[in-house]
Amino acid sequence: MKKIGRRSFTKATVAAGAVAAVSRKRIPGANDRINLGLIGCGDRGMDVWGTFLKQPDAMPVAVCDVYQPFTAKAAATGTGVKRFEDFRRLLELKEVDAVVIGTPDHWHAMPTIMACQAGKDVYVEKPLSLTVVEGRKMLEAARRFNRVVQTGSQQRSGTHYQEAVKLIREGGIGAVHKITAGYTRNVMPGFKPREFGAEKPHDLNWDMWLGPAPKVPFDPFRCIYHFRWFWDYSGGQMTNWGAHNLDITRWALGARGPLAVSAYGGRFALTDGGETPDIQEVLYDFGNCVVAWSGREVNHTRDEFLAFHGVKGTLNIVRSGFTVTPETWRPTRGKDTPAMEPMQMPGEGKGMDTLHIRNFLDCIKSRKRPVADVEEGHLTATMCHLGNIATRLKRSLQWDTEKERFVNDAEANSMLSRPYRAPWKLI
Ligand SMILES: NC(=O)c1ccc[n+]([C@@H]2O[C@H](COP(=O)([O-])OP(=O)(O)OC[C@H]3O[C@@H](n4cnc5c(N)ncnc54)[C@H](O)[C@@H]3O)[C@@H](O)[C@H]2O)c1
Incomplete structure (x- = not known):
């Protein structure tokens, strides 16, 4: 039996791509902190956010969710972290270098494209898109605005x-x-x-949760986590x-x-x-x-x-x-x-998340394409x-x-x- 240790792995196999050109004002240097915003503070958003914040160069600056108790919990991960219900306001913050997007799938495309337009780099959860056309537009925005966009497919970082x-x-x-x-x-x-429960909580903005999806009355089943089983939000x-x-x-x-x-x-x-x-x-x-x-x-x-x-x-x-x-x-x-x-x-195992996030933060500094580049x-x-x-x-x-x-x-x-x-x- 040939046993392969993880250390013997050669870096040459990592599918890192070409260097992306840079057009924004602030490029964090090797020792600089990267100011982060989180959009979507549910299960996965909080999970990856926690892993981001364990990195010495990651600084929490702002968080956003349409359900206020989740925003409050996420804001408590740092000092002076700003809270938003509308991600467009978070994207207006000049000090934010990059955003982490942990929203349901129907809310991946627009925040990614708008973040690219605003000069932010993006870590967006998988699946990248709700439709093929959305994915193409996300890729175009990343290239047009020279942004680093990492898809949250952490298996690509597993050695x-x-x-x-x-x-x-x-x-x-x-x-x-x-x-x-x-x-x-x-x-x-x-x-x-x-x-x-059956009643819409007063501190959930249901219209903003639905966003571009068809208007339907509040449904507790469609919302947290289970959006996955509805065509309007996922696949x-x-x-x-x-x-x-x-x-x-x-x-x-x-x-x-x-x-x-x-x-x-x-x-x-x-x-x-x-x-x-x-x-x-x-x-x-x-x-x-x-x-x-x-x-x-x-x-x-x-x-x-x-x-x-x-x-x-x-x-x-x-x-x-x-x-x-x-x-x-x-x-x-x-x-x-x-x-x-x-x-x-x-x-x-779970350590792949850390490697994947590290790859993203390093690419923000080097301007290289990340291992799960938006095109992949x-x-x-x-x-x-x-x-x-x-x-x-x-x-x-x-x-x-x-x-x-x-x-x-x-x-x-x-x-x-x-x-x-x-x-x-x-x-
Ligand atoms: N990479 C992985 O291993 C992995 C694991 C789990 C989930 N995911 C992905 O993460 C994403 C989220 O899944 P989840 O299980 O955390 O779902 P979730 O329902 O627990 O969390 C989604 C959060 O987004 C919020 N939200 C909805 N619309 C918003 C908006 N317009 N602005 C800001 N916040 C908004 C919701 O209120 C909720 O808190 C999905 O795309 C899923 O595929 C990836």
Whole structure:
């Protein structure tokens, strides 16, 4: 068994890109503090904010949420931290260098684009976008205003993910023609509202929570955490966990996107009011490799998984590490022989968050592209959106990655963007 220690990892495998030009007034130097704002102080926002604040050069300056008790909790993480309900006011603060965006998915695009316009760098949670067109506009804004935009896909900073991608790309497990990924669990009989009762709390700005999404009466189930199960705000596990493991898939393949997608599924068992599938099977055609995604909310069996099936071995990877199990080849004469040595490598688990945040802060200073640059976030979110569009239309679709359009399918193309509720506009 070949055991790979994390320290032996070579930095050369990190997909750091070109140096971005800089156009703003203040560029924090190597020893400077970076003044941070947090937009969206829920579960994940507070989680990453806590990790940011453990970095010696990270300084909390302002926080924003549409639910006041969350803003108050976030403001208590520092001294003199300013509080806002409207993120546009936070973006007006000259002293803020960068923002961390932990809002629901339907509120990723606009704050990111406006932050870029205001000269701030951005750490925005995955999935990057709610639609393909949003992601493209976010990428354009980042490039136009020369901003560092890191997608919150922390697995890209995990040394064992980097090492696995390098191994696969160098042919270490032989040619890979099949990749299996997914996330399964059992949440029967369904989800329940987390934070609120039936009445809208007086200190929650529901209209601002909805933002560009269609107006609906206050619904405690749609709000905190469970926005994930409604098409107006998110894309279910396809975009939630798909944004993690399909990201690694696409990275290992060195591909921008698939040629075609087919999918089946629906919300068959759960009757809790959510909309996104509880069973979903998606197949992507990458030319010489098929990627299969399984999502299941009503039968557990295995948890998250990602397996690269090479002709010499199978690489199974999760956040705690990877293993390679050799395949056995059959010569015409003699004994069956293993095609390679078994291998294993531990992962950092939760420590990947720290590495990912560190990479972002370092890129703010160096002006390099971060490991999960907005373009990678956009291409991976796009792959997830394609799976959902094929599932909802119940047909196979051909995809033109360069044009970011489906081939000869006006109905599918109409699902690449969404109308925004006035006065909000996607710039
Ligand atoms: N990288 C990861 O491993 C990881 C893990 C969990 C969640 N996430 C991502 O983080 C995001 C948030 O998920 P969550 O579970 O923390 O949800 P959540 O509901 O707990 O938090 C979202 C917060 O955003 C606030 N909000 C809504 N609209 C706002 C607005 N206009 N301005 C300011 N605040 C607003 C909400 O009030 C809430 O406090 C999602 O996109 C999710 O995919 C990433």
